Every structure is written in C-alpha cells, then in structure tokens.
Amino acid sequence: MRITVITFGTEGDTRPIIALCHGLQAKGHQVTLLVERTALNLAQSWKVRAQALSGDMLASLQAQGVLSPLMKKGGDATQLSKALAKIASENTAAWMQVLVEQAQGSDLILYSGLAAYVGLSVADYLRIPAIGLGLWPMSPTREFPSPLLPPWHLTGWLNYISHLAINGLLWRLFRKTLNQARQQVCGQAPRYKMWRDYPILYGVSPHLVPTPHDWLPVWKLCGNWQLPLSSGWQAPSALQDFLATGEPPIYVGFGSMAGFDQQRLLNIVVEATQGKRVVFLAGWSGIRAEQLPKHFFMVNNIPHDWLFPKMSLIIHHGGAGTTHAAARAGIPEIILPFAGDQFFWAGRLADLGISPEYIASQKITAESLATHIQFAQQANVQAKAKTLGLLMEQEDGIQAAIQQIETWMIKPMLLQ
Known part of the structure; x- marks a missing residue:
C-alpha cells in the first residue's frame, strides 16, 4: 500500500509514529511522513521518507512560547487546549495543502496529534480511507476520565461525560480555523459536527491501560510503538565506564519539556538525590553539563530500551513514550508531570x-521527592515493576498495529 502519514508534536509525540512508519516499510508498504521539522533527522536515520511541516514545537515550549506558561505554572485542560489550538491555527492551511499534495494516489492516510482534523478533512476530500493514531486513550469510556484531566476516580457516567466534554472543547477551539482551511485549500463546505466513531489505533500497552469494555471495535490498544536498537549501535565508552563503577544509578530526564524554571527543578533533584549516582538526560530543557554536580552523568540521545534496564529508578516528566519504556524495562518510576496526558500516566x-502518588513538577519539593524515592526503592514496588515489565516484553505493538491496518484495508470502504 501507499500510505501518507501526518503528525505534529514534540519529539516524544513523533518518535512512536516514526517507529510505526519504519515497521510499515519493513512490511513492504510505501510510506511518506509529514512531521514537525525537528523529527526529520530521526525519520531519515531510519530511512523513512519525511517532509517537514510548518511550525516550531520547540519554540512553542520555550520562554516566549504559547506553551511556556503551562510549563512554569501548570494549567488546566482548557488552558492547554487553547494553547494547542493556537499552534494549530497558525499552520492548519499549510498542513492541509501539503497533505493534499502528498496524499494524491495514496491508499490510506494515517493521522495523529495536532494534525488529526487536517487528516480527517483531507481523507474526506480525496475519498481515501483514514485511520487515527493515538498515544493516549482519548476515545470515550466509563472506565476512566479523559487523559487531559487529572486522574480523578469518578463514577462511570461522569468519566464518560468528561471525554465528551474535553473532545468537544478541542473541536470547538479547532473548528473555525479548520473550516477556513477546508474552504481555502479544498473548497469544502464547513463542518459543524465533530467526527465520531472513526477507527483509531493506540500505541498504548493494554497492561498499562486495560482495553475498556465499552469501547467500539474500531478503537484498539496495540501496545507501545518503539524503534529497535540500530544495528551496530554502541553506548559511549564514558557512559559504560560510569555504569560499571557502582550501583545502578537513578535516571532523571524531562524529555521535550522546555520553558520551565529549570534551575529550581534541577536544585530540587540535586538535593533529593544526594549520595546517589544520577544519569541525566537534558532533552529540550536547555540544562547544560556545567550546571550539574559531580554525581550526575549527562547523556544525550541514548536509547531508552538500552539505558533504562540498567537504572534503579526512572524520574521523568510522564510522556507516554518514556512511561512505556520505563515500565517495559521493569523499573519503578516517579513522574513529575508538567501538563496534558502526563498526569494520566502518573495516575495509572x-x-x-x-510509582508513588504524583506531585506536579511545579509543586514538588526536595523533601517530597526524597520521600518518593524511598517509596520507589521498596522491595514490593520493585517486584511489581519487574512483573509488569515481563508482561510488556511480550507485546509487539508495531506488528499488532500493522496487522490491524492490513485487516481493515481488505474492506477499506468500512473506514470511509
């Protein structure tokens, strides 16, 4: 099949999509990926044909960016939704134009992230089947609240309403700009009703989130989508030497998070980990090696699947990819969430x-983090993490997704 894929988000949002594209290519499918520009190098390193979309996710997270206030002070689902809608509104027409051009002659469109409504619109316009890709379970259910809300323990009907409310809020915020782009690029009539009941594949482990009993058959949890280790890849010798010289260290990393009070959070982590060895991944945070104490070892772009099994504890921001990688490694986690679905994963x-009950990154203290570390080092917590890791090791999320795509495409009219 010829498949066009569109997504827009942080590195953590795009890496699993690149992994799925790589898997599709390995099965003989022809894939074109439209993606945020910072992900181009990663896509090309795996020989995935990719083209950059307009927009700059890193700039959106940095000091003057639209997402920066959420990084510094936190915020609710409404504030996050408005910020995401602003990013999309500046690029919707351009994304739609590129997708219309690239998807000509395609058999299938896969869409994800902030470009989801663009993918659905272009699929309608070109009369091409479309399947959504998700990294957290947004389809309505009575079993848990919307992942963009705090992980409240609500009754069934309130959980279901929370999904409808958040999904409806996102639609209302995106709708005006989307309809302008539909008219401008495709000559389509405005769309006033949100799409419902369309097929979605989730790169989510059913061992982390059991499949809800009230989901439609077109909503599938496949398991995590992760890239394999590159053949011949070797860790830097300095890192290997560090790991060999003592007890397994603690990993600390904040992924694609940026624009937060980095010195405050770093000071808290340094104080809470006194007397312990730490491997620190700067990511997009902007934290430099010279800011770190001697018991920290700074790394960049080390595959989680190689690194995490060698750690004693994973402290991170709660992105879906990092959460899955740590859980699959069988290592306890402490999540310091900033925004969005990170609170959902912390609750799970x-x-x-x-993992202990979370405290938001904006509210954590050195004392509370030290207490969390003590919790995570308990033998019963470590045993639970190991058991979960053994279960997740048996999953093959990419092959499960590919098999479902190929099955659905036997009768593609069911996807339109």
Missing part, C-alpha cells in the same frame, strides 16, 4: 503500585 502508575 500509582494505581499499579509502581
């Missing part, structure tokens, strides 16, 4: 007993 891990 606490429910599973492999």
